[in-house]
Amino acid sequence: MSILRQSSGFLLQVALTFLGLLAVTFFIGRVVPIDPVLAVVGDQAPRDVYEQARRELGLDQPLWTQFAIYVQKVLVGDFGQSLVTNRPVVDDIARVFPATLELATFATIIGVALGVPMGIAGAVWQDRWPDQIVRVIGLVGYSVPIFWLGIVSLLVFYGMLGWVQGPGRLGVFFEDIVRPVTGVLLVDAALAGEWEVFRNAFGHVVLPSAVLGYFSVAYIARMTRSFMLEQLNQEYIVAARAKGMSEARVIWVHALRNVAVPLVTVIGLSYARLLEGAVLTETVFAWPGIGRYLTTALLAADMNAVLGATIVIGAVFIGVNLLSDLLYRLLDPRAT
Amino acid sequence: MSIRVSKRHLIVGGSAAAAFAALPGAGELRAQTPRSTLVIAAQIDDLLALDPHHSFEVTGSDLLKNVYDQLFVIDETKATAELMPGIAESFSVSSDGRTFTFTIRRNVKFHSGNPLTAADVAYSIRRPLIINRTPAFMYRSVGLNRENVEQNVRQTGEFEVQVTFDKAYAPSLIQNLFTATIGSVLDSKLVEQNAGTDHGNTWLNRNSAGSGAFRLVRHQPNESYTIERNDNWWRGRAIMQRVIVRHVPEAATQRLLLERGDVDIARNLTPTDISGLRGRPGITIAEFPRGTIQYFSANKGDPILSKPKVIEALKHLIDYDAIATNLLPGQVFPHQSFIPRGTLGELDSRPWRFDPERAKVLLAEAGHAGGIRLTMDTANTFPSLDVAQALQASFARGGVTLEVLPATGAQVLAKYRARNHQLFIGIWGLGYPDPHYNADSFSHNPPGRENPGKLTWRNNWDIPELSARTETAMQERDANARAALYRQIQEGFIGTSPFVVFAQQQVQVGVRNNVTGYLASSPGLSAIYWRAGKS
Numbered sequence: 001m002s003i004l005r006q007s008s009g010f011l012l013q014v015a016l017t018f019l020g021l022l023a024v025t026f027f028i029g030r031v032v033p034i035d036p037v038l039a040v041v042g043d044q045a046p047r048d049v050y051e052q053a054r055r056e057l058g059l060d061q062p063l064w065t066q067f068a069i070y071v072q073k074v075l076v077g078d079f080g081q082s083l084v085t086n087r088p089v090v091d092d093i094a095r096v097f098p099a100t101l102e103l104a105t106f107a108t109i110i111g112v113a114l115g116v117p118m119g120i121a122g123a124v125w126q127d128r129w130p131d132q133i134v135r136v137i138g139l140v141g142y143s144v145p146i147f148w149l150g151i152v153s154l155l156v157f158y159g160m161l162g163w164v165q166g167p168g169r170l171g172v173f174f175e176d177i178v179r180p181v182t183g184v185l186l187v188d189a190a191l192a193g194e195w196e197v198f199r200n201a202f203g204h205v206v207l208p209s210a211v212l213g214y215f216s217v218a219y220i221a222r223m224t225r226s227f228m229l230e231q232l233n234q235e236y237i238v239a240a241r242a243k244g245m246s247e248a249r250v251i252w253v254h255a256l257r258n259v260a261v262p263l264v265t266v267i268g269l270s271y272a273r274l275l276e277g278a279v280l281t282e283t284v285f286a287w288p289g290i291g292r293y294l295t296t297a298l299l300a301a302d303m304n305a306v307l308g309a310t311i312v313i314g315a316v317f318i319g320v321n322l323l324s325d326l327l328y329r330l331l332d333p334r335a336t
Numbered sequence: 337m338s339i340r341v342s343k344r345h346l347i348v349g350g351s352a353a354a355a356f357a358a359l360p361g362a363g364e365l366r367a368q369t370p371r372s373t374l375v376i377a378a379q380i381d382d383l384l385a386l387d388p389h390h391s392f393e394v395t396g397s398d399l400l401k402n403v404y405d406q407l408f409v410i411d412e413t414k415a416t417a418e419l420m421p422g423i424a425e426s427f428s429v430s431s432d433g434r435t436f437t438f439t440i441r442r443n444v445k446f447h448s449g450n451p452l453t454a455a456d457v458a459y460s461i462r463r464p465l466i467i468n469r470t471p472a473f474m475y476r477s478v479g480l481n482r483e484n485v486e487q488n489v490r491q492t493g494e495f496e497v498q499v500t501f502d503k504a505y506a507p508s509l510i511q512n513l514f515t516a517t518i519g520s521v522l523d524s525k526l527v528e529q530n531a532g533t534d535h536g537n538t539w540l541n542r543n544s545a546g547s548g549a550f551r552l553v554r555h556q557p558n559e560s561y562t563i564e565r566n567d568n569w570w571r572g573r574a575i576m577q578r579v580i581v582r583h584v585p586e587a588a589t590q591r592l593l594l595e596r597g598d599v600d601i602a603r604n605l606t607p608t609d610i611s612g613l614r615g616r617p618g619i620t621i622a623e624f625p626r627g628t629i630q631y632f633s634a635n636k637g638d639p640i641l642s643k644p645k646v647i648e649a650l651k652h653l654i655d656y657d658a659i660a661t662n663l664l665p666g667q668v669f670p671h672q673s674f675i676p677r678g679t680l681g682e683l684d685s686r687p688w689r690f691d692p693e694r695a696k697v698l699l700a701e702a703g704h705a706g707g708i709r710l711t712m713d714t715a716n717t718f719p720s721l722d723v724a725q726a727l728q729a730s731f732a733r734g735g736v737t738l739e740v741l742p743a744t745g746a747q748v749l750a751k752y753r754a755r756n757h758q759l760f761i762g763i764w765g766l767g768y769p770d771p772h773y774n775a776d777s778f779s780h781n782p783p784g785r786e787n788p789g790k791l792t793w794r795n796n797w798d799i800p801e802l803s804a805r806t807e808t809a810m811q812e813r814d815a816n817a818r819a820a821l822y823r824q825i826q827e828g829f830i831g832t833s834p835f836v837v838f839a840q841q842q843v844q845v846g847v848r849n850n851v852t853g854y855l856a857s858s859p860g861l862s863a864i865y866w867r868a869g870k871s
Contacts, residue, residue: 034746042392042470043749046789049468085557086385086541092557151588159592166598167589172375172580175562176554286584288559296381296558299717301746 014318021314022074025307026067034301040083070307079308084300089308092293097312098183099169100289103281104274106209111216112267118217119224123232124251134221141218150211150284157207165203167286174200208285212278216270223266224259231255261332268324275316368597371870372577374851377584377593378603381558387540388520389464392471394628394765394861397517399561399581401862404520404546405570407438407457408511410769410860412867416678417769417859419511423457423521423547427511433504433813440495444570446523447544447551458491459524461499467535471518473789474767477776478505478513508680508815512770515860519768520546549574549866558583563865575853575869594619594846600870601854602846607665613846620847623666624857627676627766628841629774630668630723632712634834637796638758640710645702647834649695650759651688653734654727656838658690663726664719664839671840673826674764674778678859680815681771681822685830695734707735712759713751716742720761723838727761753788755796763841764791769861771822772810778835779825780806795834802828 038045041053054060058069073080079089122134157163165171169185174197178188186205189198231237232255240250277291290309297305369375383395388404391397407424410417424438444452462485464472475481479502480488488500501510513519523545530539544552549571550563560582565574582599584590590602591609595616605613613619634641634650641647660670673683699708710731714724724740731738738759743751752760767773780803781792788794802825809821829835843856854868 032747034744035750038746038749038753040469042473043753043789045470045473046476046787049472084381084384086538087557095556151586154589154592159596162596166593166596167584167586168582172560172582173370175560283585284589286582286586286589288556288583292585293558299744300382300384301744 080304107212110213115220122225123228272320390469397862406519407514516768574866632761649698652695668839692733715745
């Protein structure tokens with residue numbers, strides 16, 4: 001019973017957050033001094049043509065009516081038509097979001113796989129050389145503009161060394177070989193057994209995800225280090241050591257278990273942030289992800305696409321938060 | 337294939353990078369693009385519509401002019417726009433000059449295999465007005481509209497179409513108009529089969545129904561498009577089997593792709609990239625003039641700007657040469673009249689020079705010896721924003737304090753149309769290669785009519801006399817006499833208009849040396865792919 005009440009309260013909370021998100025994006029979209037009618041009929045249109053298009057777009061209705069219609073449509077998954085691509089916004093997002101998902105997932109895997117051990121090393125050997133290295137990496141990751149790092153890494157690894165494939169998601173001659181199922185190219189290629197396509201796609205994703213992953217590594221390592229340092233000063237660690245437990249066991253089993261709880265939140269947030277789409281990285285690497293889609297739409301005053309993409313990103317944020325909340329409950333027995 | 341990695345490279349790369357060498361996909365040596373395919377890196381995120389009766393961007397023309405045929409063609413081998421017969425083999429004009437009879441070329445086939453007939457031509461001239469998207473204004477400006485198009489566009493034979501306009505327009509104007517993307521002839525049977533509820537607009541934004549040199553085989557918005565050769569094209573067969581244009585937003589990335597040989601052409605390079613590529617073995621820089629001019633304008637509805645001497649002063653406060661040589665080197669050349677070079681009636685008169693002392697004198701004569709403050713609206717994009725910032729400095733030397741107001745293109749446009757600006761800076765592209773297209777906006781403002789589409793109206797420029805002369809030029813039948821009229825109109829325009837045209841754009845592209853015959857821009861206002869080859 002209490003679980004039911006708890007989860008229904010939870011759902012209500014999510015629904016309210018979502019409605020708030022819809023309202024804010026919708027009204028901001030209507031307040032900005034951008035004329036969606038001009039985008040349709042062009043700036044040379046005479047008054048009568050202009051007025052007709054305005055009525056057809058429903059812009060002569062009161063704002064509240066427009067909002068009600070919008071919410072109704074969004075609920076059935078209709079974000080309208082994009083002005084830039086002339087396709088339904090939903091179709092566009094279904095195409096660009098998997099590209100970002102692919103990049104963000106790789107980057108997060110890199111971030112966790114390298115960042116957590118580095119953070120632990122930094123904490124364990126505090127103020128000694130491993131810690132210094134971790135700190136420098138963290139600092140550089142914090143201060144180097146990603147745009148610059150992207151261009152330079154592209155220049156070195158693609159331009160000079162030729163170790164990786166160039167910009168874009170796939171070589172132009174590999175396109176259309178694999179039928180999109182999930183939209184995530186690597187998965188689709190593997191499902192179809194097209195290993196040449198898989199190799200090419202992997203060659204393309206390596207560099208941008210490594211660049212993004214580097215920033216993830218820097219962030220996760222810094223956070224892990226500080227969480228770990230806090231735990232290592234606790235009394236239970238002294239007690240565990242006093243019992244003659246091996247240092248490895250103390251760190252990896254006792255301390256890490258307690259670090260895991262806040263760390264999940266940190267990783268979740270960093271993943272969610274990457275899922276928003278990394279506009280600069282996507283631009284440098286000609287990666288057709290959601291960040292670039294949103295930016296292009298913004299610059300073209302394509303409000304349907306802007307609202308659609310913002311809502312999807314908002315939903316992803318809510319989703320990831322939810323997920324890390326659930327994980328939190330699993331990891332911390334007190335939090336039920 | 338394996339690749340040898342020197343120690344020095346490893347140090348450059350850093351040890352973390354060494355790990356990637358072992359990954360799949362790595363270790364492939366630089367691939368040349370196949371001989372039968374032309375691969376172009378370009379910014380194509382402004383490619384909004386693929387329906388030729390809806391498209392209104394240069395990137396759209398670049399694609400659509402290569403996929404569709406128009407009634408007339410601009411000879412792409414000439415530097416100045418010269419008309420040639422297209423789908424219309426010949427034409428005659430009625431004695432009152434209002435009715436044009438076009439004889440349609442026989443034995444032309446659409447990509448679908450359907451034969452092209454006069455029915456397709458009549459359908460294609462009516463359709464832009466029926467779907468009524470942005471470019472429809474071009475047809476409205478010659479008196480066609482939704483209501484009269486059924487009656488005024490008639491099929492009078494299997495290969496004959498008659499069109500009646502509201503006035504006796506110059507034949508060269510009508511011919512030039514029908515070279516535009518909006519003049520594309522559609523496969524009416526195919527479009528009708530896929531008409532849906534919007535006369536095939538949605539369908540045509542994803543598919544093609546043309547008879548041109550190439551057919552569209554693939555398009556992903558903001559990613560790429562692919563066109564494939566039409567082996568039965570009436571003008572001949574393209575050399576390349578396939579052209580792929582890939583959207584690469586970042587210029588530096590385009591340059592890298594070109595240097596690596598992964599693309600044959602990089603379409604949007606910055607002056608920095610161009611100078612970096614000059615002298616590189618295997619790469620040539622090619623330049624093509626483009627029918628787009630850059631200008632700023634003064635709203636004469638503003639009390640300060642209504643004074644002719646203030647506007648004259650502003651014309652002395654822009655460093656025309658420095659903009660072409662220092663600010664936008666290679667991207668523009670100086671130009672001061674409204675008809676771009678390469679078009680009928682072009683005029684290379686450039687009387688204005690940067691002269692801040694003269695400007696001060698003029699301002700003092702206008703009663704502003706202490707200087708003035710002005711605002712300038714600009715889109716927050718290259719090149720207008722960059723020029724606006726340069727103008728701040730040059731205006732200051734004449735005692736004009738300029739505040740630049742950047743915003744998104746759509747916002748600035750709304751303000752401009754509402755005439756709420758003082759100064760506006762922007763670019764203006766030809767919609768079809770005829771002087772009237774620009775004259776209609778720069779030297780025509782019939783009194784008593786509200787028309788936010790015209791730049792003259794937006795800047796409150798009241799010109800009954802010049803408007804009448806523009807209308808005369810529009811109807812002059814002799815092309816040479818017509819060109820002379822436009823030159824006279826421009827002389828007047830340069831002297832007294834509230835417009836300061838300061839440059840014309842050119843396209844600079846990086847091309848790999850083995851590519852021949854590629855035109856990034858032409859007097860017909862589009863890229864030409866069918867003559868491109870590889871040696």
